[in-house]
Amino acid sequence: MSTVNKSIMAYFTTSVGKKQIMALTGLALSGFLLTHLLGNFLILVGADAFNMYAHTLTSNKLIYVAEAGLALIFLTHLGLAFNLTVENKKARPQSYYTKVRTGRGATLASVSMIYTGLVILGFLVSHLMHFKFGPVYYVEMNGTQVRDIYRVVIDYFADPLQAGWYVLAMITMAFHLGHGFQSTFQSFGFNHNKYSPLIKKLGITYAILVSAGFAGLSVWGYLQSSN
Amino acid sequence: MNDKLMTLNLKIWRQKSAKHKGRMQDYKLSGVSPDMSFLEMVDLLNEQLVRQGDDPVAFDHDCREGICGMCSMMINGEAHGPSALTTTCQLHMRHFHDGDSIVIEPFRAKAFPVIKDLMVDRSAFDKVIQAGGFVSVNTGNPQDANNIPISKENADLAMDAAACIGCGACVASCPNASAMLFVSAKISQLALLPQGQVEAKARAESMVQKMDEVGFGNCSNHAECEASCPKGIDLSNIARMNREYFKAKFS
Ligand code: HEM
Ligand code: FES
Numbered sequence: 001m002s003t004v005n006k007s008i009m010a011y012f013t014t015s016v017g018k019k020q021i022m023a024l025t026g027l028a029l030s031g032f033l034l035t036h037l038l039g040n041f042l043i044l045v046g047a048d049a050f051n052m053y054a055h056t057l058t059s060n061k062l063i064y065v066a067e068a069g070l071a072l073i074f075l076t077h078l079g080l081a082f083n084l085t086v087e088n089k090k091a092r093p094q095s096y097y098t099k100v101r102t103g104r105g106a107t108l109a110s111v112s113m114i115y116t117g118l119v120i121l122g123f124l125v126s127h128l129m130h131f132k133f134g135p136v137y138y139v140e141m142n143g144t145q146v147r148d149i150y151r152v153v154i155d156y157f158a159d160p161l162q163a164g165w166y167v168l169a170m171i172t173m174a175f176h177l178g179h180g181f182q183s184t185f186q187s188f189g190f191n192h193n194k195y196s197p198l199i200k201k202l203g204i205t206y207a208i209l210v211s212a213g214f215a216g217l218s219v220w221g222y223l224q225s226s227n
Numbered sequence: 228m229n230d231k232l233m234t235l236n237l238k239i240w241r242q243k244s245a246k247h248k249g250r251m252q253d254y255k256l257s258g259v260s261p262d263m264s265f266l267e268m269v270d271l272l273n274e275q276l277v278r279q280g281d282d283p284v285a286f287d288h289d290c291r292e293g294i295c296g297m298c299s300m301m302i303n304g305e306a307h308g309p310s311a312l313t314t315t316c317q318l319h320m321r322h323f324h325d326g327d328s329i330v331i332e333p334f335r336a337k338a339f340p341v342i343k344d345l346m347v348d349r350s351a352f353d354k355v356i357q358a359g360g361f362v363s364v365n366t367g368n369p370q371d372a373n374n375i376p377i378s379k380e381n382a383d384l385a386m387d388a389a390a391c392i393g394c395g396a397c398v399a400s401c402p403n404a405s406a407m408l409f410v411s412a413k414i415s416q417l418a419l420l421p422q423g424q425v426e427a428k429a430r431a432e433s434m435v436q437k438m439d440e441v442g443f444g445n446c447s448n449h450a451e452c453e454a455s456c457p458k459g460i461d462l463s464n465i466a467r468m469n470r471e472y473f474k475a476k477f478s
Contacts, residue, residue, distance in 0.1 A: 007432070008476060015405070015445040016435050016472040084445050088403035091337050091444030097240070097251055098330040100304035102400070104311070104454035110447060111402060183448040189470030191463040 018080055023187035025077035026180050030206070032070060033177075037213045044220070047150040051139060055146040078121065085114045109179035116176040123169040130156055157221025166218035170211040177207035233259045233325040237272065239284055240332045242341050249341065251330075261321035265308060266291060266298060268320055269331075286345040291316040293457065296392030299399065300345055301332040306396035306455040314394065314457040334399035338406070338442040349395050351441040352409060358437035359430035360413045362422050381419045388415035390458040397452035397460075403444030408452035410438045411468035412460045418471055428475035435472050 011017035039057075043050040057063060101111075109116070134156075137148040157163045181203030185196065234257040242249025256272050263271070266288050273283035289297040298315040302308035308318045323329065333341050338351035377385075389412075397408035414431055417423030423430070446465060453462045 010432075010436070011476045014435055014472075015407075015439050015443075016469055017476070019446055020469065020473065084447075088405075088444040088447070091404035091442060092335055093337055094335055096301060096304060096335055097238070097332055098304040099301075102305060102311075102451060102454040105400075105451035106402060106449035110449045113447065179448075186448045186462070186466050187446075187469060189466045189468075189473060191466030 018084060019187045022077065022080050022084070023184035025073045025080075027184045028073050029077060030177060030181060030210075033210050034206075037210055040214070040217055043150065043153065043217065047139075047148075048141065050150045050153075051146050051148060052141060054149045055141070055144075058147075074124075078117075081114060081117055107179065109175040110183075113176060113179060116172050119169060119172040120176060123166075123173075126165075130162075153221055154224050157218055158225035160222060163218045163222040167215045170215040170218075173214075174207045174211035177210065178204050181206055231261060232257065233261065233320065233323065233327075235259055235268070235323065236326070236328040238328065238330045239345070240341075241284070241344055242333075244343055245340055249344075251332075259320055261319070261323075263320045264291065264316055265300075265302065265318040265320065266316050284345060285343040287347075288316060293317040294392060296394030299334045299347060299349070299395055301330075301334060301399060303330050306334065306399040307394070307457050311454070312457055312459055314392075317457075334395050336395075336398050336404035336443065338404070339395060339398060347395075349393070351443070352393050352395065352406070354441050355406070355410055355434055355437045356413060359426070359433040360417070362417060362426065364422065375421050377420060385416050385419040387459075387461065388412040388419070388464055391416075391456075391460050392458055394457060396455045396457060398443065400451045400455035401444065401446075402449055402451065403447055405446045405452070406438050406443040407446045407465045407468065408456060408460055408462070410434055411464040414468045414471060415464045418467065427471060431468065431471040431475045435468070 012021065039053060042053045131149070131152060134152050137151050138145045139148040140146075157166070182196075182200045185191070185199050190196075190199075234255065237254040237256055238251050239254060240249055241252045254272060256268070256275065259268050259271065266286070269284060269286060276283045287297040287299055289295040291298075293314045293316060296314070298307070300307065300315045302315065302318070307313060307315045308322070310318055310322060331345065333339075333345045333347050334349075336347075339347040339349055342348050391409060391412035393409060395409070398404050398406050401408075414434055417430065418427045450462055453460065
């Protein structure tokens with residue numbers, strides 16, 4: 001390997017490099033969340049619009065490329081999360097007898113990233129099982145058979161326990177994003193007296209809006225069946 | 228006797244040597260004046276221990292005026308104690324009250340092994356400096372002042388970064404025992420000045436690499452380091468280091 005390549009490879013194994021990859025993958029996932037939410041809002045328009053949207057997405061061949069890319073990004077984020085957490089534990093083999101947060105630095109969100117991340121992971125598995133790989137019903141639209149994913153959604157959220165689990169998972173995700181979003185800027189080296197506090201606020205706003213959006217749709221789904 | 232004197236319940240980490248297992252030990256100390264510094268309070272305890280024929284508590288200290296960075300102690304769970312922007316030697320007992328319990332521990336990190344009691348070996352910092360925390364210049368007569376123009380802004384930022392005394396509070400307070408605030412201050416103080424820019428890329432790469440090698444943790448952007456730093460080193464230094472490192476790798 002040439003020395004230049006070696007030096008680039010080293011990037012992926014150093015603390016700063018890994019932190020930046022964590023940030024890049026986290027930001028990409030955050031972008032995906034936003035588009036996913038915006039697409040989901042079509043369910044409010046009606047069953048036909050939602051099913052048509054889902055059909056258009058999944059019948060495009062490029063979806064496999066996009067899914068593979070997304071999976072790769074997610075697994076990289078996940079793998080590095082464990083790697084960093086283990087390394088960080090090892091960096092302090094003996095813990096303190098007493099340790100307090102100063103209150104001027106770390107937050108509940110920042111110290112619980114691995115736990116909120118694990119909840120997201122658990123959520124994702126259940127989410128894929130129940131929707132993507134869930135029951136398949138068909139409806140006919142304009143002469144073609146399309147999957148009635150609308151019905152899967154409405155059926156799922158009819159159970160208040162399942163709707164409740166979604167709301168809880170989204171609250172947990174809000175914490176992850178609340179620290180994560182603003183953190184990515186620092187990781188890439190952007191820190192500015194005036195703009196960094198704004199980015200922090202923007203991150204928290206983003207976290208709350210996206211999580212509330214998904215949670216809101218779950219509650220909406222539950223209300224559909226109870227009416 | 229002055230009735231303002233306090234009696235304290237101390238819980239102090241005692242460890243004979245790096246090889247021995249340590250433990251927390253309780254001490255009752257009376258006659259503590261609110262005017263004493265924290266280190267003078269420990270001196271008082273040590274005089275008492277010596278009088279009793281016990282081993283005094285070993286702790287690091289040197290200047291006792293907040294500039295050398297030796298007085299590493301974890302006091303009630305905070306590096307250098309509860310006061311912001313204050314080293315242990317500059318912390319005064321007036322911040323405590325009669326009857327208070329105070330827990331005193333060494334800084335804890337894999338890269339800072341305990342030597343004895345509260346003393347830790349911080350030479351991991353020296354190793355990071357040796358890896359690139361310098362500029363290579365030919366010696367000879369000093370240049371005229373202001374020969375190399377430097378903007379006021381960069382001069383100020385470089386001075387702020389250079390205020391780091393290498394005490395290790397950033398490592399001690401970081402949930403990950405990361406040394407990034409220290410390393411980034413040392414990278415920044417040079418990267419901001421023309422004399423340091425020549426070697427900026429190689430410096431960022433080798434100092435980051437050494438920092439990882441000697442066993443410090445990663446940064447999660449908690450900012451506990453900045454909050455605990457007795458010299459107010461800013462988190463923007465870590466952002467600068469991240470930038471410098473990225474530039475070194477990809478440009
Ligand atoms: C929708 C999915 C997810 C999104 C949008 C997301 C987003 C983010 C973002 C933006 C960051 C900040 C990166 C930085 O500090 O620069 C982050 C950090 C982190 N994420 Fe995620 N994440 C997701 C899933 C997960 C999962 C499944 C886990 C692990 C079980 C996880 C664990 C972590 C950890 C441990 C950190 C902190 C790393 C550190 O700085 O020490 N995340 N995430
Ligand atoms: S003894 Fe020098 S800084 Fe405290």
